Amino acid sequence: MKKMIANILVVDERPGRAEAIASAFDTHLKGIDVFFYDGESKQDISTKLPCNLPESISLLVLHNRNKKFLDYINLNQENILVPIIRYTGGPPPGEEEYPGETWVRKRSIDGAEDAPTGQEVKEVLDWGNHILEGNEDPPIPSLFIAPGVMNYLPALAILCQGYLAVHASNGGDENNSLKPALEQMGWFDLGDDREKIDESLSKNKEQVESANWWLAPFGLDGLEMDDSKWNEFEEKLRNEKEDVGEEGWDTVQKFINENIRKGDFEPETIANVYCSLVSMLEGRPCSM
Amino acid sequence: MQHVSNSWEQRRNSFNHDWLKNQFLVQLNKALNLLDDRIEDPEFEQRFVSDLFDQWQKHNNEPVAMIDNFMLEMSPRSLFAFPPLSRCDTEIRQWLGDLVNILWIAREPVENWLNSIKENFTKADDAYQELEKTLETSCDDIHSAISLRPYIQYFRNWRDRTQELGESISRLPHTVKVV
Numbered sequence: 001m002k003k004m005i006a007n008i009l010v011v012d013e014r015p016g017r018a019e020a021i022a023s024a025f026d027t028h029l030k031g032i033d034v035f036f037y038d039g040e041s042k043q044d045i046s047t048k049l050p051c052n053l054p055e056s057i058s059l060l061v062l063h064n065r066n067k068k069f070l071d072y073i074n075l076n077q078e079n080i081l082v083p084i085i086r087y088t089g090g091p092p093p094g095e096e097e098y099p100g101e102t103w104v105r106k107r108s109i110d111g112a113e114d115a116p117t118g119q120e121v122k123e124v125l126d127w128g129n130h131i132l133e134g135n136e137d138p139p140i141p142s143l144f145i146a147p148g149v150m151n152y153l154p155a156l157a158i159l160c161q162g163y164l165a166v167h168a169s170n171g172g173d174e175n176n177s178l179k180p181a182l183e184q185m186g187w188f189d190l191g192d193d194r195e196k197i198d199e200s201l202s203k204n205k206e207q208v209e210s211a212n213w214w215l216a217p218f219g220l221d222g223l224e225m226d227d228s229k230w231n232e233f234e235e236k237l238r239n240e241k242e243d244v245g246e247e248g249w250d251t252v253q254k255f256i257n258e259n260i261r262k263g264d265f266e267p268e269t270i271a272n273v274y275c276s277l278v279s280m281l282e283g284r285p286c287s288m
Numbered sequence: 289m290q291h292v293s294n295s296w297e298q299r300r301n302s303f304n305h306d307w308l309k310n311q312f313l314v315q316l317n318k319a320l321n322l323l324d325d326r327i328e329d330p331e332f333e334q335r336f337v338s339d340l341f342d343q344w345q346k347h348n349n350e351p352v353a354m355i356d357n358f359m360l361e362m363s364p365r366s367l368f369a370f371p372p373l374s375r376c377d378t379e380i381r382q383w384l385g386d387l388v389n390i391l392w393i394a395r396e397p398v399e400n401w402l403n404s405i406k407e408n409f410t411k412a413d414d415a416y417q418e419l420e421k422t423l424e425t426s427c428d429d430i431h432s433a434i435s436l437r438p439y440i441q442y443f444r445n446w447r448d449r450t451q452e453l454g455e456s457i458s459r460l461p462h463t464v465k466v467v
Contacts, residue, residue: 014309015451065310089458090305091298110305111458154466155372158364161391162384184467186395193390200383207380217372278467 003132005032005058005125009073012063013039014089020112021061028118029125037069059128060084063109083131085124085144095146105146116143117283119245147243152236153277155217156252160274161185163208167267169201180286181271184278211263230261245283248276296354296361297462303350304457312343313454316447322433323440337423337430344416351409351453355402364466365389388466396465404456412449419446 008025012018015038022036022045033054034045041050057073064086087104095105107114116124123141130138164178168187172178182188190197207213215221218233234256241249255273259265275286319336321327360366365385367373376384392398419442429435436443 088305089309091301107462108301108305110462111455113459114462151367151370151372154364154367154464157467158367158373158384158388161388162380165387165391184395186391186393189394190390191394193394197387197390201387204383216377217375219372219375274467281467 003129005128005132007033007035007054007057008059008061009053009057010034010036010061011066011069012036013066014063016112017063017089017109019043019045020115021109024115024117025061025121028121032125039066057082058132059124062086064088083128092146102144104143106143107147119283142243145243148239150240150243152218152233153240153244153252153281156237157274157277157281159214159217160270160277162204163213163265163270164267164274165197166201166204166208167270169198170205172267175267177268178271181274184275184286209265211260211265214260214265241280244280246280247283248279251276252280296357299350299357300354300457300460303347303354304454307343307347308450308454308457312340312347313447313450315343316340316443316450320440320443320447323437323443325433333433334431337436341416341420348409348413348416351405351457354457355405358402358460359398362461362464363389364392364464366464367466392465396461401456401460404459405453408449408453408456412446412453415442415446415449418442 008022008029010018010022010025012021018036018038022034025032026034026045035051035053036043036045037053042053043049044051053073060073060082062069062084067086070084083102085102085104086098087109089108089110092105092108093103097103106120109115120141120143123139124143127138127141127144160181164172164181164185165187167175168178168182173182173187220229220233234253237252237256241252251273255269259269278284278286315336318327318329318332319340322329322333322336365388368376368381368385373381419439422439422442423430423436427435427439
């Protein structure tokens, strides 16, 4: 019979954090029992009532300071070691640290706000099922991968903000197709600052509509340059893409290869690219 | 997502995670257990009040510095100090930097985050001052759990306010939020 994750236990004595992490798993996974132990009591997250833990646990999520708990729990399921995911509220370990152990390396889990997202939880479940099946080379969840340094995608998003703000200050904020992007970047929340900004930004229209707006920061020196520079630029963005969500990448890639290269910029395209960057960097769609 | 400078995040980790939550609060909780008569540790009993006071005095200027530096270092404007955005013209760096900063403040509850830390720090420091003054004027022997026991509610108040300070610092984002 196929082995699957049947239940998950989160162990963390920091007030509220075990419950928040357990809740993230429970919200996004159906048919799996999720328990947590916060140093005071063992609870079933679905009832929030104290309970006894099942005889065997399929997946253990453990704050590193509570590793003594490992001495008290059965971590062997029919001779298969139960996968353990460790995390810390401090700086997450790099790729080379703690070889042989599974750590949340993407970020520190310092508070309830850092609990895994729906996508992260699903990746972890998929990984855990592979481990229980005895697969020695399971797909690695993004939560376990230390992020690289990211410069190009955030810079592209900032250039989009500048472009869109200038267009908005020239009346573009009436354009419905720009509104989700403008809303997301905070344009409609500016309040009293808006009038001053409108005045100073409206004169920058020519600047943001030139190809140089998109080229100069990335060291690209004009539309006639050779392919190697373009390839290098695209490769850097592609490398950064590996650390974030895939959704939205097609739009960004098309923008680089077609629009930037051809000097073809329309406000609707930039708004679309901005929202794609939001999906990639934040894992959620633009607001509205 | 990391960006090229994460020194603010390192300082936050050093204060909030390494010292406040995993050193100071651990000792303060141990002190409360001692005063509650749940544990015995004569050596700890002798020194914990002075140790905790010394530690607080040594570190209590750090939250204010963190608040000041947060606006500088965690605003997306900080990205203009590094490539690729540092390659923009000076004029663009100025207006676009100002713009992304003001959008960030409009978009994120930056003021709420920082006000909450300020308020919680003031409360924690007030709780410390109150405890110190009370012990100075009323407690016969700060090296004795029996003498300190009548003041346990002051210690609890200091612990609770300090925990709230730690939680409010934890709520700040770990990375520069750009979008």
